[in-house]
Amino acid sequence: MLEEKLGMLEIDGSYGEGGGSIVRLACAFSAVTGKPFKIYNIRAKRDRPGLKAQHLTAVESVAKLCGADVKGLYPNSKELEFHPSEIKSGNLDLDVGTAGSIALVLQALMIPAFHASSEINIKIKGGTHTKHAPTIGYLQNVTLPLLKKIGYKAEINLNRYGFYPKGGGIVKARVWPSRLKPVTLTEKGRLEKIVGEAVATKGLQKARVAERMKEKAVELCEKVGIKPKIKINYVDAYGNGAAIDIFALYENSVIGGSAIGEIRKSAEDVARKAVERFSRAYRSKAPIDMHAADQLLPYLALATNVESGKSKIKVESISEHTKTNIWLLKKFLSVDFLVKGNIIEIKKK
Structure with missing residues (x-):
């Protein structure tokens, strides 16, 4: 298609698990790579398809971070265009407006944020403990320690709890410029x-x-x-x-x-x-649980895309989320994924 010839990626939002993670991850990697994209069939496999409050906040926040021009950003939208510019340092003050997940908004922001020239401070109001999303405690105690192993520098502080369905929680995060490195993680250890x-x-x-x-x-x-x-x-x-x-x-x-x-x-x-x-x-003998696998893969793909070498991880199971993430990451980066059982290898093309 003409748009693809001009450099715009086209993404089918109904692919695989067909949820909001495709939108969040696409925005994050568009900001990092500078590649614009158009996504259609957004959240097509959900009972209420289209963009909801937390998806809108995630897209808006990444757009603010990288000065993106966005089309189709409104409630229940099923198509979106995202044209990124330069990632800038500074402060972001965000409000999901509901008990929408702060963790999911943070996941979209944390990927591009470490590419800024200096630290980024993020404040988000919304749900800290919500359905169908990791808790802030999980991000603090599982996600960040795993990311630290590959060179990611950040901290997340829970200032006020916000439970489903009312929300109102407050989380503050700081992300510093980081240089990621490939990793092999196949054993839990003691x-x-x-x-x-x-x-x-x-x-x-x-x-x-x-x-x-x-x-x-x-x-x-x-x-x-x-x-x-x-x-x-x-x-x-x-x-x-x-x-x-x-x-x-x-x-x-x-x-x-x-x-x-x-x-x-x-x-x-x-x-x-x-x-x-x-x-x-x-x-499971795997050192990476099912949910951490989804969160870790984008960073390992970025590390492998820049550095020589390869990453190899053993995960509890290969979920539909994981398969969908792999499909999407390959659209933005020159990396290959080899999946054998519950072992995932990532290497540069």
Whole structure:
């Protein structure tokens, strides 16, 4: 097509898992590579297709960061054009406007942000613990430590909790210019400790929601020989909410499992869901859990695209998200992915 001849990538937003991550990742890599793109069929496989609040905020934030010209940026839009300019340092103050996930907006920003000439300070208001997204605790305790291994420099601070469905949380992040390096990560190494946090709003303290999540999580973990140390935390927030994170720290890696409280879901059921997710990653011999794999791949692709050598990681499982990310990354970068079982190798073309 003519647009492709002029250098604009065309992306089918219904490919693979067909969700919002295609939009976020495309914007991030467009900012990094300078390649404009047009995406259609946005979130076509979702019950409510098109751009929602958190997707709009993610696109707007990356556009601000790189001075992009954007067309089609409005609620429920199913097509979008993104024409990036130069990534600049400075401060970003963002508001998702709902309980939309701060973590997902941060994921879009963190990829281009480390390419700036000096540090970038980011403040985002929205949901810190929401459905279908990593918790901020997961980003702090799993994502950042893994990224640090490849040279990424950032910090994330949770200033106010914001639970599904009301949000209102505040997160501040700082990202410094970084030089990434390829990595081989195929072994967990020695287990050092298993920790976690059961957090709930103060309005749920009489019902002992945090204690009940902790007690059930510890009970279920101990049945399979896992002995976590989980702290209890009651916090101020808009409305009521609860969540539990469980993390295992190894010599070479970190894995995690989380669950979010919902209306008509008991504290015990929330804990059960978190333990299910955590124990799958714990039983796996892979040092990268399923959700971390999706988050780590873009950075490893960037490291391999610039540096000589290759990256090799072993992941808990290859999800549809992972397959879709690989498909999209190959559109922006000169890298190849070789997937054998649950081993992913990334090398420059």
